[in-house]
Amino acid sequence: MTLSYVHTPKFVSTSLHIMTCLEVPVHIFGIYIILWKTPESMKSVKWSMFNLHIWSMSLDLTVSLFTSPFVLFPAIAGFPLGLLKEFGVPAAAQAFLVVSIFAGVGVSILAIFENRFYVLFAGNTVWRFIRIPVLFVNYALCFLFFIPPYLTIPEQRVALEEVYRKLPSDLPPSITNGPVFVLATDATYALISIFLITCFIIGEIAMCIFFIWLNTKCLAKRIHLSRTTLKMQRKFLNALHVQMYTPLIILIVPLVYIAYSVYFNVYDQASNNLCLIMISFHGLASTTVMVLIHKSYREACIDIFCIKTQYKTNPIPESRRNSFVTYVPRSKIRDDVIVVSHQITY
Template sequence: MSVQDYYATTYLTCNVEYSFWASWKGVAYPTHAMQLISFPLQILAFYIIIKKTPTVMKSVSWPLLLNHSLCTGLDIGLCSGGTPYVFLPVAGIFGLGTLSWFGIPFTIQLFVGLIIGNGAVCSYVYLFEIRSSSLPQNRFKITRKSTRLLYHAIVFFYNCSCLLFFLTNPADQEAAKLHALTRYPCPTTEFFEFPVTILLTDQNVIQFISFIFLPSMILQTAGNIIFHAFCAVYYLYIAPSKSVSKETQKNQKAFLIGILLQTCIPLMFISGPLIILAIAYSFGYYSQEMMNLSIVCAAFHGVAQSVAVITVHHHYRKTAKKMIWKIICKESRSTVRLAEASSRLFRSRDLS
């Protein structure tokens, strides 16, 4: 039996009601709309980081720019380039983005997307490490460029070791889909109407990824961030240097709070829905609506991350306010000139 034979016969016994949020439209339309909203904010954040970073923040301008660049690449991939539709119970996936319209296989999109995503995650480690190492009294600071390069390479390549699982992708996708249907017999019709790729079929590999690899990746990344954040907090609040001026310490504390907020605010839009989805799935509950809504919530990351960069840092917030006020004043002057011109026109008509 082929997949199409299954769709024409066995699938007819399934009672799968149509739902917008369970369909491909429930993923594609909201995420593409979010891309239109987030892109101007991302460009504004780029401009402010590159052109308006003050002297006191120059040492962290490159980490901020790298972090924003990678997060923007991740968001573009999620919202418009390679928007994923995921069948979680069978590790099935296909793309709804522009790259799929151009015929690029989704496995290639996913491979590149994971590299960018891992880079975005590791850029937060880099951001906190730079902040921590800039404190002269920090005994754990990294001073040599070669040591820093090696440290961050280890963090990055450990996370990228997930790419090795692409070697376990089933070559016979038809057989993999039929096997998937034995475990998840009534997916949405998208399973049959789109070029779905089954990433994994070996249950041992799936369990290894779910219970060993992913937790270890999360722990090592979070552990590195927490360690550097703790060092910064300790040497700024608990054991501050007496040789550093109060003004400098004030700026250092403000920037630390800024990057904490810059990290936590966007992270909520990705981690929150995924944690809820994982808990529900672990208790045996799964719905395609919940899966799709998790992806839609993750699409808000682009807006949240750009707004966070612009607003949580005092100098950037001040610059953004000036730019917005300048635009408002310009529009007001244009409106006043238009009103004056209209008034003069009506007066000339009345006199004639």
């Protein structure tokens, strides 16, 4: 079997370490932007965005730096190349950590949309008493759902023989001589566990989005919200949708390929390696989109990097120079909440 450099563990290790060097400064900058540059207008969503950023950063660094897995799909096997291996952390524990953080990213996306629903519509309902326990249960499930596959890890000698029967017989020594760990010889438990947690989280996200849409529509009809208010609200929610869906798509693409590879027993080591690199790229993309999509963050970046824009100003007519004008700073306008009867609903 003739393999290129892209097929090798060295390619995975080098690529993921380069990704780490790119990710760390960007993630630190993202933390700074969220904590110190979030304006008053986005105060209610600040900590939810910070929570998502931390989970996304954790997934990136776990894949690219701490575990750096070299996977052998369609076999549920591989070996780690990262920092945790140097500290003697078992491969099984590293696999458990990666899939748990994957689920944590999903729940943190759910928390963003739940926060929008709570702030806009449910602040004075019974939901304010149960929202924290519900989110706690979701985060607990992140570290519980993969226990069945973890507890059924097979005896490694027999499992390795079965794995090598699935893979091409002429694999290079760089792969066969590696400390290959087999998580499962039958992917049923792993796939069912991942499928159930995925459906559960996506279902909750879809419910939050639906209730936000339904309540916004009903509220607009009932109290005749102005077009400006609705436009501001939709603009903010659309920005959140773009921020959430862009990294989510980046994660879904490799996951779909992995499911395809396992189900149809397709082995392509180059594709396996590229999937891991794409997964480690998701947090970098998430931070970049967050900074670009929200106007306040974008303007903060322009100020930080000293990009000046010249604006032409029109002179004020003489007849208006002495008139009294009430000026409301843009930072004081809450564009992330619905304004009803001149009162802000928090």
